[in-house]
Amino acid sequence: MSSINQSSVSEFLLLGLSRQPQKQQQLLFLLFLIMYLATVLGNLLIILAISTDSRLHTPMYFFLSNLSSVDVCFSSTTVPKVLANHILTSQAISFSGCLTQMYFLSLFADMDNFLLAVMAYDRFVAICHPLHYTTKMTHQLCVLLVVESWVVANLNALLHTLLMARLSFCGDNIIPHFFCDAAPLMKLSCSDTHLNELVIFTVVGLVLLSPFVCILVSYILIAFAVLRFSSTGGRWKAFSTCSSHLGVVCLFYGTIIAVYFNPSSSHSAGRDMAAAMMYTVVTPMMNPFIYSLRNRDMKGALRKVLTMRFPSKH
Known part of the structure; x- marks a missing residue:
C-alpha cells in the first residue's frame, strides 16, 4: 500500500457526462435518476414480495431475492456518484474513492455472474430431476452456494483492487467514463501494468467463463430433457419457468461482451459509456420487470404487497 503514497495523483476526474453538451447532460442526468429510482423500487x-409470501419461500425465489439485493447495490455503486457530481458540478473522485468504487463494482458484477449460474443449476435440477428437487436443493445447500459466491467474489475484487493500489499515477488523472474501471485506470498509470493485465485475462476469464459455461451446460441439458417431454403443455411449462432467467442471462452477458470482448479498435468513449451504462444501470433495472411480467406467482405476490401497502379506506 506504500505505492499509493508515492503517487502524485490524489484524485481523478470522471468526465463521463461532462463531455456532452449542456442539454444532453441534463437529459442524461434525468435518465440516470429515473432508471436508478426504478431499479431501487423494483x-x-x-425482495419484499418474496419475503412476505410463503408460497415464494423456495430456492428459486431465494436466489432471486439475493440477485435483487445485489442489483440494488450494483447500481448504487455508480449512479449516486454520477448524480452528485452533476449537481455539484464536480467530476472529482478521490484516489481511495476510485479504488473503493472499483472494488465494489467487481464484487457485485461477480455476484451477478455467480447467482445467474446458481439459478441455472436450480432450473436444471427442477426440470431434469423433479422427483429429487426437494432433497437436492435443500435450504442449507442454497445458503452455502450464496455464501461461497460472496467469498469468491470478495477475493477476486480484493485481488484486483490491491494490484491496482500498487500502481503509480504520475500525471494524467482524467477518466473518460462515469465510473472507475480497471482498464481506463491502467491506461493512466506510469507503472508497469503487465501483472495487472495478466491477472485480468486469467482470473477474470475464469471467474466470468466458469459460471457462463455452467449456465450453458445447464440449459443444453434442460433443452434435451424438455424435448423428451411427451405433452406440449409440459414443454411449454418448462420453457415458461426458464424464459425469465434466460432473458436476464442474455441481457447481462450481452452487455458484458459488448464492453470487454470487442476489438479495441472498434471502441469509442461514447460507445463504451453506453455499453457500460447498459450493464451497470439498465440490466439491474430490467431484471425485476423480466421476472415479474412472466411469472404468475410473482405478479400475485406483488399485487398482495401493493394492496397491503396501500389499503382501502373501508
Missing part, C-alpha cells in the same frame, strides 16, 4: 418490491 428490486426492493421483489
